[in-house]
Each structure stands twice: as C-alpha cells, then as structure tokens.
Amino acid sequence: MxxxxxxxxxxxxxxxxxxxxxxxxxxxxxxxxxxxxxxxxxxxxxxxxxxxxxxxxxxxxxxxxxxxxxxxxxxxxxxxxxxxxxxxxxxxxxxxxxxxxxxxxxxxxxxxxxxxxxxxxxxxxxxxxxxxxxxxxxxxxxxxxxxxxxxxxxxxxxxxxxxxxxxxxxxxxxIDLDRWRPHLPRSTGRDDDQYGVVAGGEGGSTAGEGGSTAGDGGPVRLVSTMRLAPRKRPLELVDAFVAAGLGDRARLAVVGDGPLRARLERRVAELPTGQVVVRGRLPREDLRALYADADGYLAPTRLEAFGIAVLEARAAGLPVVAMGGSGVDDVVDDGVSGLLVPDDAGLTRAVARLVTDDALRARMAAHNRTVPPRQxxxxxxxxxxxxxxxxxxx
The missing domain is CATH 3.40.50.2000 (Glycogen Phosphorylase B;)
Known part of the structure; x- marks a missing residue:
C-alpha cells in the first residue's frame, strides 16, 4: 500500500x-x-x-x-x-x-x-x-x-x-513497549541526585527487582513530564503536591520546558530545598532512567486528548495519578493502574494516598510492570x- x-x-x-x-x-x-x-x-x-x-x-x-x-x-x-x-x-x-x-x-x-x-x-x-x-x-x-x-x-x-x-x-x-518496559532485574541503587535527595541521607534507598518501592524509608519519588505551558498546568501540579503536606516523605521531579519554566522555578525556589526539582527537557534515554528511579507519575492536565506521556510512564511500570474525564481514561484503569481524579482537591488527596499507602502503590506498580497497555x-x-x-x- x-x-x-x-x-x-x-x-x-x-x-x-x-x-x-x-x-x-x-x-x-x-x-x-x-x-x-x-x-x-x-x-x-x-x-x-x-x-x-x-x-x-x-x-x-x-x-x-x-x-x-x-x-x-x-x-x-x-x-x-x-x-x-x-x-x-x-x-x-x-x-x-x-x-x-x-x-x-x-x-x-x-x-x-x-x-x-x-x-x-x-x-x-x-x-x-x-x-x-x-x-x-x-x-x-x-x-x-x-x-x-x-x-x-x-x-x-x-x-x-x-x-x-x-x-x-x-x-x-x-508506543514501542520495549523502549519503556522496565528492564529486569535491577541491582543498582537509585540515582538520588535526580530528585534532589542527598545521597546517604533520606534518599539512600535501593530499588528492588522491577523498579523502586521506597520501602526502605526513603522518600517516595514522583515525576511529571509536560510542556511547561498554561494548558498543561505545571504550577497547579506543584500547588497540589505541596498541599498534600507530605514534607520529607516525597520528592517531585518536573521534566519539561516552555514559557512557564521561569515562573515555575521561582515557585519551586520558595519550597524547602529538594522538595521539587525542575529538570528541563530530557532525552528519551534519560527520561527512561528517571522513570526507573521513580515510584509514581503525576498528570495534572485537564482535557487531555490522549496523554502519551502518561502512557509511557504507565508502560514503564509507574502508578499514575491523573485528571479523569479526558483521553487519559483510555490509558489508566482507575484503582488498578492508577488513580483518576475530578479536580485539584482530588489531585491533592490522590497524591497523598499514593505516597502514604505503600501497599496500593506496590500493587499498582506490579500490575503496570506485568500487564502491558493495549496502546x-x-x-x-x-x-x-x-x-x-x-x-x-x-
């Protein structure tokens, strides 16, 4: 043809x-x-x-x-x-x-x-x-x-x-699943610097087979990838993360670039050191490495036509917290591969739940690592x- x-x-x-x-x-x-x-x-x-x-x-x-x-x-x-x-x-x-x-x-x-x-x-x-x-x-x-x-x-x-x-x-x-599927087994420790965690301190955790679990008491590592533009809502993401009141229990890495980057970095500078880091745009291989060190993925965008970044994170084995009522509904099975929420208050609650409920996070991660998406x-x-x-x- x-x-x-x-x-x-x-x-x-x-x-x-x-x-x-x-x-x-x-x-x-x-x-x-x-x-x-x-x-x-x-x-x-x-x-x-x-x-x-x-x-x-x-x-x-x-x-x-x-x-x-x-x-x-x-x-x-x-x-x-x-x-x-x-x-x-x-x-x-x-x-x-x-x-x-x-x-x-x-x-x-x-x-x-x-x-x-x-x-x-x-x-x-x-x-x-x-x-x-x-x-x-x-x-x-x-x-x-x-x-x-x-x-x-x-x-x-x-x-x-x-x-x-x-x-x-x-x-x-x-997507090409093999580009994002977690590579098993993993025997190396997690890269603390990617999330602003001091090596040997809170973040001195080691990932088990199939990805990280933060089960050693280190902070739960969350990541979000987006164009830093108003429609993608990076500022609202940081506000929801901060409102979850997790303190030292979680870290967030925001990946991307765009017109809101300077404003986002000013907002992050107001927070305790290392709580949120802005990584800028990353090549695909570096993004895969970041996902391998992560425990969950956050997607704050409303009215998403599809959510390719969500699909990549889900394929990499990460539990997803995302806004429901959009194209993401086709990618994330609520309560199974992630949590879908209706609004920013729900986003804050879901972030807190993902970080504090180790069993839920582990169950979703295990599902996402073993059950590939259909897309x-x-x-x-x-x-x-x-x-x-x-x-x-x-």
Whole structure:
C-alpha cells in the first residue's frame, strides 16, 4: 500500500503529533508499505518550499520559512499536483485544533477522490460548535472521508461536530513497549541526585527487582513530564503536591520546558530545598532512567486528548495519578493502574494516598510492570490499516 501522511507538524519539531506521525511512518515502512509525508514543517537542514528528503520515508517539505511556523497557505497547488501524481492508495490527514495545512490537505485529498482518513489528535472543546456550524466535516464525509480520533473522549467531541450518524473511530496513539518496559532485574541503587535527595541521607534507598518501592524509608519519588505551558498546568501540579503536606516523605521531579519554566522555578525556589526539582527537557534515554528511579507519575492536565506521556510512564511500570474525564481514561484503569481524579482537591488527596499507602502503590506498580497497555504499535498498526480499508471502501 502506498500511503500519504499529511500533517502541519513533523520532526524536527518536538511534540505529540510530530512523534506519532513519525513513528507511524516508520512502522508502516517496517510492515512493507510505501510512505510519503507531506508537511508544513521546515526540515532539519532548512528544507522547505517543496524540497524532498529521500529515505525510507520520503518527506515533502511544503514549508514557508519566512512564516517561522508550520503554516503555508501557498502550498495548496503544489500539494494537489503531488498527490494527484503520486498514485497513493490512501491519504491519512492528522489534525490538531488549529491545523490549516491539514485542513487544506483534507480538502485537496477528498477533492481528488483519494481515499482519505482524518484523525484528530486534539480536544475540540469550544471549537466543536464552530466545526458544526462551518459544515466542513459534512463536506469531507460527503466526499468519502472517514473520521477518527486518538481517544474515546476526543472521538466523542468529533462525533458531536460531525453530521448525525457519522461513525468516528478511536485510533489511539501508540508506543514501542520495549523502549519503556522496565528492564529486569535491577541491582543498582537509585540515582538520588535526580530528585534532589542527598545521597546517604533520606534518599539512600535501593530499588528492588522491577523498579523502586521506597520501602526502605526513603522518600517516595514522583515525576511529571509536560510542556511547561498554561494548558498543561505545571504550577497547579506543584500547588497540589505541596498541599498534600507530605514534607520529607516525597520528592517531585518536573521534566519539561516552555514559557512557564521561569515562573515555575521561582515557585519551586520558595519550597524547602529538594522538595521539587525542575529538570528541563530530557532525552528519551534519560527520561527512561528517571522513570526507573521513580515510584509514581503525576498528570495534572485537564482535557487531555490522549496523554502519551502518561502512557509511557504507565508502560514503564509507574502508578499514575491523573485528571479523569479526558483521553487519559483510555490509558489508566482507575484503582488498578492508577488513580483518576475530578479536580485539584482530588489531585491533592490522590497524591497523598499514593505516597502514604505503600501497599496500593506496590500493587499498582506490579500490575503496570506485568500487564502491558493495549496502546502499543503491535495492536494499533492493524487498527490503522483497518481504517485505511474503511476509507477505501467508501
């Protein structure tokens, strides 16, 4: 099968859609398919304005570098020409809340009569009414497009924006389980410096087989990974952690970067030394090492379309505390692999419970280490291909 993947954002940009589309392309190629990516993101060496990167995945860089963002309203004629000439079996469009290139791509591919699958990686929220009023989904589905979203929650919002009776599939994000699965057995001590704990003092703990348990009296180590931006709520996370009143019983490491980093660091500086540390952005291997030293994962974001960071932490064997009522509900089984809460007060209570209830924490960790999540590529890739067949049948 020859597949066109169409997305505003793609590496070298860093983000959820970027990583998922790149991983999907790689897994499709490994499965024997031919894949070409069309994107409005400038390439690593400045490729743009129609430049093509050759490789296992062929990447068309239809970016306009003068705009400095992955937007190019002038790309439509060239995109249409290349899709028409490419002999593609299916086009797969990846959409965020504001995705002008993806919207253009959906219009072009459906206009060409190309079987088209459109996946939303976002929470529509207030945009639901705008989608419905614009009639754009009716036009796309009227031309044969099939719709999907990355979680049950996100799919419900797309369904509400689409014409009555429209089928919206759930096509989840996925991970390579072996990248995150805990490596057993572990015989080395935990890295105290990662959590601001003085070696040989409170944090002189040693992890048992399969991950850390903090069972030696050392502080419980919690971690959270996010873009440090208002929507992700890093300040609210620290406030909830502090409100749990755990003192020396717990430490929190916040991983990420973004516009709120300076403000977050000022807030952390007001706390007792080492209680919370801001680690900045970490490479994947360093993040895996941090998870290997951790006892739990915290996710304060509301209205999460999916929660790829939550999935990675859960795959690494960490019990998760997260806001419920979002795409995270598909990843975390409340009371089994983590705790889902309705609000910030519930977040504070759940953090305290996770830290103080050793048996609960150990039971969830054991489950997450031995029962893999279903959102792994070996399960999800066949679902993607089934969606492509659905597009072809329409």
């Amino acid at each position: 020859k597949v066109a993947l169409l997305t505003d954002c793609y590496p070298p940009r860093v983000g959820g859609i970027e990583s998922q589309v790149a991983d999907l392309a790689a897994h499709l190629v490994d499965d024997g398919h031919e894949v070409e990516v069309f994107t409005a993101t400038t390439g690593p060496a400045g490729q743009s304005r129609g430049d093509v990167e050759e490789g296992p995945v062929r990447v068309h860089r239809l970016a306009e570098p003068l705009l400095r963002v992955p937007v190019n309203p002038f790309a439509v004629p060239e995109l249409r020409r290349r899709l028409a000439a490419g002999s593609f079996d299916v086009a797969h469009v990846h959409v965020g809340v504001v995705s002008p290139f993806a919207w253009d791509a959906a219009r072009v591919s459906t206009g060409l009569g190309l079987p088209t699958a459109i996946t939303w990686h976002c929470v529509l929220h207030r945009a639901t009414a705008l989608y419905r009023a614009s009639g754009v989904l009716a036009r796309w589905t009227g031309r044969g497009a099939v719709l999907s979203a990355v979680s049950t929650f996100a799919a419900g919002q797309v369904r509400a924006a689409a014409p009555a009776g429209t089928q919206v599939a759930v096509l989840p994000n996925a 792994v590529w070996s399960h999800v890739l066949p679902e993607v291909l089934a969606e492509y067949e659905r597009a072809g049948a329409r």
